[in-house]
Amino acid sequence: MARYDRAITVFSPDGHLFQVEYALEAVRKGNAAVGVRGTDIVVLGVEKKSAAKLQDSRSVRKIVNLDDHIALACAGLKADARVLINRARIECQSHRLTVEDPVTVEYITRYIAGLQQKYTQSGGVRPFGLSTLIVGFDPYSGVPSLYQTDPSGTFSAWKANATGRNSNSIREFLEKNYKETSGQETVKLAIRALLEVVESGGKNIEVAVMTKEGLRQLDEAEIDAIAAEIEAEKEATEAAKKAPPKEK
Amino acid sequence: MECVFGLVGNDFAVVAADTSAVHSILVHKSNEDKIMVLDSHKLIAASGESGDRVQFTEYIQKNVALYQFRNGIPLTTAAAANFTRGELATALRKNPYSVNILLAGYDKETGPSLYYIDYIATLHKVDKGAFGYGSYFSLAMMDRHFHSGMTVKEAIDLVDKCIMEIRSRLVVAPPNFVIKIVDKDGAREYAWRESVKDAAVA
Numbered sequence: 001m002a003r004y005d006r007a008i009t010v011f012s013p014d015g016h017l018f019q020v021e022y023a024l025e026a027v028r029k030g031n032a033a034v035g036v037r038g039t040d041i042v043v044l045g046v047e048k049k050s051a052a053k054l055q056d057s058r059s060v061r062k063i064v065n066l067d068d069h070i071a072l073a074c075a076g077l078k079a080d081a082r083v084l085i086n087r088a089r090i091e092c093q094s095h096r097l098t099v100e101d102p103v104t105v106e107y108i109t110r111y112i113a114g115l116q117q118k119y120t121q122s123g124g125v126r127p128f129g130l131s132t133l134i135v136g137f138d139p140y141s142g143v144p145s146l147y148q149t150d151p152s153g154t155f156s157a158w159k160a161n162a163t164g165r166n167s168n169s170i171r172e173f174l175e176k177n178y179k180e181t182s183g184q185e186t187v188k189l190a191i192r193a194l195l196e197v198v199e200s201g202g203k204n205i206e207v208a209v210m211t212k213e214g215l216r217q218l219d220e221a222e223i224d225a226i227a228a229e230i231e232a233e234k235e236a237t238e239a240a241k242k243a244p245p246k247e248k
Numbered sequence: 249m250e251c252v253f254g255l256v257g258n259d260f261a262v263v264a265a266d267t268s269a270v271h272s273i274l275v276h277k278s279n280e281d282k283i284m285v286l287d288s289h290k291l292i293a294a295s296g297e298s299g300d301r302v303q304f305t306e307y308i309q310k311n312v313a314l315y316q317f318r319n320g321i322p323l324t325t326a327a328a329a330n331f332t333r334g335e336l337a338t339a340l341r342k343n344p345y346s347v348n349i350l351l352a353g354y355d356k357e358t359g360p361s362l363y364y365i366d367y368i369a370t371l372h373k374v375d376k377g378a379f380g381y382g383s384y385f386s387l388a389m390m391d392r393h394f395h396s397g398m399t400v401k402e403a404i405d406l407v408d409k410c411i412m413e414i415r416s417r418l419v420v421a422p423p424n425f426v427i428k429i430v431d432k433d434g435a436r437e438y439a440w441r442e443s444v445k446d447a448a449v450a
Contacts (some may be wrong), residue, residue, distance in 0.1 A: 065317060089317045093310040 009123055020120050020126055023076075026129035027163060031062070034162040035133040036172055036178075037146040038186030040128075042135040044073040044211045045194040045202035047165070049073040050204070063208040063217065066093040069136050070108055071208060071215045075164025076130030082130060086198035088112050105136040109155050115151025131163040131204040135210050142212055160189075166197035166211050184226075191223065192230050200227050249420050251382025252282065253382055254362055255390060255408060256375045257357045258397040259362040261352035262390055262438065264407050266382070266414075266422030281446035283428045287312055290353040291428050292332075295379050296367060297346040306347045308332050325353025329363035329371060331370040337369035344368070348379040354430045359436035368373045385417055386410035400429070404438070411441055 004010050005018030032047040047061040051110035063073045066088045074081045091111050095103045103111075112132060120129050131150040138145065148163060149155040160178050172191075173196050181189055186211060197206050200219035209216050211237060218226075254263035262312040269280040283293040284305045290449045293310065294301045296351065303342070311331070318320050329351045339345055349365040364370070374391040398406070407427055412441045423444035428437050 061320075067317065086318065089314055092317075095315045097306055097310045132302075 007123075008120055008126060009135065017065040017120060017152075020152045023127040023129045024131075027076040028165065028167070029070055029075070030130065030164040032162060032164040032166055032170060032194065032197055033062075033073045033075045033133055034160070034174075034190055035073065035135055035146045035148075036160040036181075036190040036193065037135070037158070038146055039182040040144065040211065041183055041186050041188050042137075042144045042146055043190040043207065044071060044135055044210070045190045045197045045205055045207045046073050047194065048204050048206050063215075065215045066108060066134075067102060067136075068214055069102060069139065070105060070134065071136060071210050072132050072134050073208075073242055074130045074132040075167075076195070077128070078130075080128040081132075083132050084112055084115060084130070084132070087115060087143075092145045095143060104138045105147060106138075106157070108136075109134050109147040109149060113149040113153050113155035115153075116149060116151055120151070120153060126178060126222050133161065133163060137210065142146060144210070160193070162193065169197055170194065187218075188226055188230060191226050195227065195230065200226065200231070205240070249378045249382075249417070249422060250264075250391045251378070251386065251414055251422060252293045252295045252348065252350055252380060252419075253378035253383065253390070253427075254293060254376065255353055255394060255398070255403060255406065256352075256360050256362045257403045258372070258399060259354075259359060260400060260403070260408060260429055261291075261362050262400075262403050262427060262429045263291055263350050263352045263353065263362075264427045266294065266427050266442075267426050267440075268422040269298060278422075278424050280443075281426055282424060284309060285428075285435050286328065286351070287316065287431055288434050289355070290325060290328055291352065291430050293350040293352070293428075300345045300347045304335070304347045305349075308335065312415065322354050324358070325351065325363070326355075326358075327359045328372070328375075329365060330350050333365050333369050333371040334366065334432075336367070337433075340369055349375055350379065352428075352430050352435075354432060354435075356432070358437075360431065362372040368411065374387045381418055382410075382414045382421075385413040389413050408441070415443065 004012035008019040010159050034045045036043045044063050051057045065071045093115035118130050119125050136149045146158050148161050160174040170193050173193050205219040253265045265282040269281050270274040286292045286309050291307050294305050299380045334437045346367050352365040354360050364372040364374045378386045393406050411425050425441040
């Protein structure tokens with residue numbers, strides 16, 4: 001197989017594009033990111049690796065906005081992310097200029113996925129080493145959406161999803177615990193999912209919430225408060241489980 | 249015959265523009281809004297070729313928005329004015345835009361400001377400015393009555409005086425005007441001064 005993984009433009013005999021698969025490996029090593037869609041809200045959460053003491057943490061924003069109504073979080077090579085995000089932001093404005101309408105979430109996802117695919121079919125380049133979670137509200141229908149793209153250039157819509165480190169465990173948790181929620185309940189679900197694999201506390205996760213009004217980053221205190229609520233609820237259910245057998 | 253003028257007050261800037269869209273001897277409409285809201289705290293009042301006017305101001309507006317997303321903070325008024333001038337200058341000796349612009353803005357650190365940008369990429373920071381035949385009258389009125397640090401009421405009075413002068417002294421004077429204001433609370437429409445309602449509405 002070693003002969004078929006040097007160049008992106010070469011298929012292996014059993015139909016693999018190894019460079020793309022290696023890019024997916026890079027994603028699996030990136031920080032965990034989770035997205036959950038509610039009825040009137042979409043929540044993004046990203047694991048924050050402990051910041052170096054001297055680093056100004058404000059300069060490391062993991063959840064960015066592409067337009068007033070669209071936000072993106074990613075897992076993988078952050079430098080590659082910068083390039084994609086820049087192109088996406090330009091496309092959002094360009095779309096507004098040519099058709100006088102903001103982009104739909106699906107349109108900009110298709111655009112980003114298209115870019116990622118282009119780099120799997122060109123000579124002398126390598127794929128982008130990141131998967132993105134794109135959230136937003138469609139401009140006129142006001143329907144919330146969550147989409148995911150990956151280095152191969154595929155994309156699809158999700159009710160909830162995770163990417164990056166331990167994404168399988170987070171997705172399992174979401175599959176077990178997902179239900180249609182709204183407002184604060186959706187935020188709690190997203191944070192609960194992320195806390196499955198990340199150390200608890202506002203210092204270690206970045207959470208942003210997209211509503212019809214726009215993107216809002218939650219500050220550390222808010223996240224800590226919700227994490228505490230989640231802890232309390234967990235303890236309550238634990239206690240409830242233990243109590244009945246004793247009563248019998 | 250397009251009239252655009254503006255001035256800076258104590259903590260706001262105001263611009264007024266006529267609202268007629270004219271093609272040769274035909275008035276297409278008399279409620280055309282020529283003052284675009286560039287972003288939350290900037291106004292761009294433009295006059296000139298209507299195709300160029302819309303194309304150029306929309307292009308500037310989208311680029312200003314892009315800057316904000318890329319950098320997380322809005323452009324200052326001075327930066328936006330210089331960017332606009334730069335775009336006009338680059339296009340000048342190839343494919344010039346025939347657009348005259350008054351850019352009014354409010355910055356938290358420096359307060360209100362007004363920039364005069366003409367179609368051959370002249371840029372001046374001014375307290376009062378005007379374009380078009382109406383400028384002969386509005387500049388004269390503003391020279392007579394303007395003083396720095398005017399209140400909103402005083403400024404609007406002066407704007408009305410200018411509109412009065414244009415209406416009475418300019419041979420094919422535009423009947424309707426729109427006035428927009430920008431201050432610490434943002435850029436917004438202040439009022440219309442209509443002497444002729446659009447035919448369809450009547």
